[in-house]
Amino acid sequence: MVGDGFRVHNFIPGNIPSGMERMNPFIMLDYGSRHYFPPSEIPRGVGVHPHRGFETVTIAYHGKVAHHDSAGNSGVIGEGDVQWMTAASGVLHKEYHEKEFSLKGGDFQMVQLWVNLPAVNKMSKPGYQSITNDQIGSFELPGNEGTIEVIAGNYQSVNGPASTFTPVHLMNARLNAGSKAAFSFPSSYTTALIVIEGSVVVNGNNDIPTNFFVLFGSDGDEFTIESKEKAIVLIMSGEKIHEPIAAYGPFVMNTREELIEAYQDFEKGKFGHLDD
Numbered sequence: 359m360v361g362d363g364f365r366v367h368n369f370i371p372g373n374i375p376s377g378m379e380r381m382n383p384f385i386m387l388d389y390g391s392r393h394y395f396p397p398s399e400i401p402r403g404v405g406v407h408p409h410r411g412f413e414t415v416t417i418a419y420h421g422k423v424a425h426h427d428s429a430g431n432s433g434v435i436g437e438g439d440v441q442w443m444t445a446a447s448g449v450l451h452k453e454y455h456e457k458e459f460s461l462k463g464g465d466f467q468m469v470q471l472w473v474n475l476p477a478v479n480k481m482s483k484p485g486y487q488s489i490t491n492d493q494i495g496s497f498e499l500p501g502n503e504g505t506i507e508v509i510a511g512n513y514q515s516v517n518g519p520a521s522t523f524t525p526v527h528l529m530n531a532r533l534n535a536g537s538k539a540a541f542s543f544p545s546s547y548t549t550a551l552i553v554i555e556g557s558v559v560v561n562g563n564n565d566i567p568t569n570f571f572v573l574f575g576s577d578g579d580e581f582t583i584e585s586k587e588k589a590i591v592l593i594m595s596g597e598k599i600h601e602p603i604a605a606y607g608p609f610v611m612n613t614r615e616e617l618i619e620a621y622q623d624f625e626k627g628k629f630g631h632l633d634d
């Protein structure tokens with residue numbers, strides 16, 4: 359559990375340098391598989407905590423998350439929506455189940471992905487992109503096979519609305535039964551997928567069930583996904599950032615000195631203020 363509201367499997371381990379290096383520029387991925395939360399008067403979630411040096415990307419499939427940060431941004435991430443928060447020089451934030459969702463209870467399924475920032479942007483001003491489902495780029499596969507929802511980067515001619523600091527492609531393939539889609543990313547990028555719903559066959563002979571994570575090798579730049587049943591697949595691909603990683607909890611910097619500075623700045627209240 360992250361706090362009491364996020365039941366997750368940690369597919370990209372933060373704070374294990376070899377794991378972060380291997381998944382570069384993705385430095386952490388928590389996957390909350392579909393899980394029923396009973397009604398609660400007090401919204402479950404995670405209280406005020408800091409981040410510095412990277413971006414947190416939250417993708418909601420079921421349930422709703424309310425968010426507040428010390429930069430003054432707040433919002434609700436609903437089903438099909440994405441929140442792209444640039445912590446950069448530092449924010450405090452809190453993430454809770456949205457009030458109405460909490461009162462009613464229900465299924466909850468979500469991804470939180472951390473994307474590293476290059477050294478030149480680690481101390482930039484914090485930012486916040488609230489991306490609702492209708493703003494997400496949509497590529498219709500021919501023959502009613504489904505839709506590729508482009509959050510960042512591009513799929514063929516369709517661009518995603520999220521602005522990124524380094525090249526990142528992030529998309530949901532929403533496939534109908536009996537569909538096949540092809541994807542192409544540079545082999546030097548780190549490329550992975552998660553099966554959010556249904557099951558798929560990758561590259562013709564790998565059966566991947568719901569909730570499984572696939573990490574691609576770097577020996578090619580194309581792959582295919584086929585769906586025998588209706589499926590949702592989250593696909594991510596990013597250019598590696600060739601800089602050292604120094605990580606401690608919610609801080610991801612380039613050197614140990616910068617981590618100490620981050621911790622001291624946090625202690626001194628330089629991340630601003632946010633009520634519990």
Ligand code: MN
Nearest residue numbers: 407409414451
């Ligand atoms: Mn957080």
